[in-house]
Amino acid sequence: MNRVLAIARKELAHILRDRRSLAVAILMPLAMVMLYGAAIDMELRGLSVGLLDQDRSVASRDFGRALSSSGFVKVVERLEDREQVEPGFRQSRFLAAVVIPRGFAEDMASGPEARLQVLVDASDAATAATADNYLKAVVALVASREAELSSAAPFELRTRVWFNPQLRSPDFVVPGLVALILMMICALLTSIAIAREKESGTLEQILTTPVTPLQVILGKVIPYVALGALDAALILLAGRLVFGVPMAGSWWVLAAYCLLFIFIALAVGLLISSRAGSLRVAMIAAIIVTMLPTMILSGFVFPLSSMPWVLRLLCRIMPPTHFLVIIRGIMLKGRLWFPIETTVLVAAGLLLMTAAVRSFRQDLE
Amino acid sequence: MSAAAQPQPAVWARGLTRRFGSFTAVDAIDLDIPPGEVFGFLGANGAGKTTAIRMLCGLLKPSDGEARVAGFRVGAESERLKRRIGYMSQRFSLYGDLSVRENLEFFGGIYGIEGEALGERSDQLLPRLDLVGREEELAASLPLGYQQRLALGCALLHGPAVLFLDEPTGGVDPLARRRFWDLIYEQAAGGVTVFVTTHYMDEAEYCGRVSIMVSGRIVALGSPAELKRESGGGTMQEVFLKVVAP
């Protein structure tokens, strides 16, 4: 045990001495939480729109004014001509154009319906669909305000959003960030640590001593567990204190699952470093293997249900996917028990760690 | 041993100094080395030898004093100076993942030798370096003695006037060292000035003149025979120890 601690202490000294790796390990997660938490918003909050009034009547002008002062839509340009729409899209000046056709005032007066044309830059399909729905809703809102009639809909559709009622981005981003950062940092830093020793030959040196490979691994891994735990704590605290991310469940349960995930991330790092021939390859491989899949294949940003079933399968065997369900479940829903996810994570952890240790042993012989 | 025969010293320095903060690594050294001389630059570890060489090569700006190498002023004309010198560092800086020939061609190309000339010069150099038959081997897989000769070759390809060799024989077996020094003599015989640092006192004997640096200053300068006489006999090793640790 002493030997393990000696190795751990040396590793810690390495980390503390290299200011840049400290910055990455501590500063970066914090900066990411702050930036991502504050800047990301999946919901469309203000649509940039170009307005083309072909009717030029009192009614159309009133409508245009109501639209721009509705607060949901920003009329960034008043267009003169239909021809201006497409260049506007191409230059990304506005995302949609509302065209009030000639005869609008008459149609409004005579009823039963009047039509507006909504032209949308659909190169970004998701935003386009949202924009379309959005504009429909805004137009209806404006129309009802204009008519000063209580829009007596035949039924009252009460929509409630649970677990994140205002669809606040930090509530959605922070749990995902914990997963992302833990995976990246624990995997990356461990793989670097080991690959670096391999390359400099000091690993060989250590092995001429009575230390066993298992002790080497343990010793190297301990500081990074501590670092990972520290990072997770920092992110969660920042999320809670700065953004008010709720904590509906138990901190202890969350901590336990974080440790499990850290364990998995470390195993990944070990596996990469024992396979990689050089430090350079280990580093690049670690980044690519952890960053992109965790951001994209874990349900962090893109819904799993939207993927083809082949990919969905792939995602379901990835630890970050399940960890995300767990952490969101604990923080936002107050769940305590995750039978499926826990099984998968534990199995993945054991599998990866065994593979890593075996690969490491082979490497050393 | 006077330099009267040649008007222009190959390496000349007056009061060359280099400070790092409050620490003076090289303290006002003077040098006057005629062309074609094999000059040994001795000193204990940390005495300032490498710093001095780096200044003379144009890698480091002097804090004080002046120096001229191959007729060019250190500092102001460093870039032109570099065309006339060759440098071999302690680490035999070669590209391990390139072959012998590829290393030679790379450094030759860097010095502006192109096309056919490059191929010809490499071909001429290989037998003198005893690297014939090993052209396609990767540098990293060569035995240390061969790496050393390859590094020298890379520094020679462009026909420099002055060769700076910083502990070129470190870690190499005695036979390889002897052969290396044969190469050095060959160069000197052709008029190249060789400025070499070494820890091996027997190599000090091979030099025309030798200087010993202690704490940034040159405390002894002369031919091995002169130094031994002044120190009251003995081997170069004894002379060295007497000077460095009196």
Next chain:
Amino acid sequence: MMGPTLSMVRKEFLQLRRDRALLFIVLIVPLVQLLVLAYAINNDLHDLRVSVLDEDRSPLSRRLVEAVYATDIFVPGPIPGNSTELEGQLLEGRSDLALRIPPGFSRELLEGAGPDLALIVDGSNSSMAGRGAAYAQAILRGEFARLAEEEMLAAGPGATRLLTVPRFFFNPVLESRIYMVPGIMVMLVTIIAALITGMAVVREKELGTLEQIMVTPLGSLQFVAGKTLPFAIISLIDLSIATLFAMAWFHVPFLGSPGVLLLGVLGYLGVTLGLGLLASAVSNTQQQAMFTVWFYLIFAVLLSGFFFPVENMPEWAQVLTWANPMRFFMNIVRGVLLKGAGLVDLARDLWVLAGMALLTLSAAVASFRKTSA
């Protein structure tokens, strides 16, 4: 002038050719990732599980439910027996949305009494919550409009209804992949170009060969050119392959001019490679260089408009994106490929990239002082 630079370029290629692992990472991995990610990055919603508690069980309520399931956005979730079960399913994540139709719903509707309909969305899954809710609402309202036309319901108040008729430019089918693939290409190339260049010079520092080069008459400009050209060429190859692949496999259109795209690519490569070199210059170990590049990447990717639309960000964040070359390049790639944008349309973005490239490359050249002061 060219000779020494070409020697450097040749050397880099020779070294690269011998580094199998790196070649693999640089050529194969991006393509594999493009394939996987392009299928994964899909903002189109489908297969969202809706649990319906229909306590009315009338033909009307059944019609509403069928309308919801008729699209491929929503699929039936588990059927709850009562309210508690409904809520439990949401809690355990077995359904994404829940619809509760109270008893007596259709009777009250036909009488014009305005009954309540409850739609509950699992907000913890924010990637789909807002839009899922919006779609569900739209479907339900649409179904009501149809019912009204069939005069099954008491006519609403005599106000004129205002309809919107949408027309979608450039992507009538609303396929999100088309938007994402160019973005993925940009991201992958950036990662490779920045990381590899970032470590390129530091490696020579660590090995000692950098010092050897500094002793030669090779100029700073030639050195920088020699280091960046190989990676520029490789990145160009990567991008070309990726573009062809995207067009052939994913049917991403190419409406604009390749010349404009090339201009954008050159500018962007200039900036990225320059940044990689700068990171190299301020680092002493490969690890440090990599961390520096990584730090930049994390924020550049966030503020590029790839994952999260720039439009939605708060003002201060949008301002920050002005300093991000990736954002402009993303704009250029999407503009040329998807919208047929031309030189005039993208002039601003091209100029910005050119300026940034000039800045970073000059800084890189200046940072490689051959003589330390």
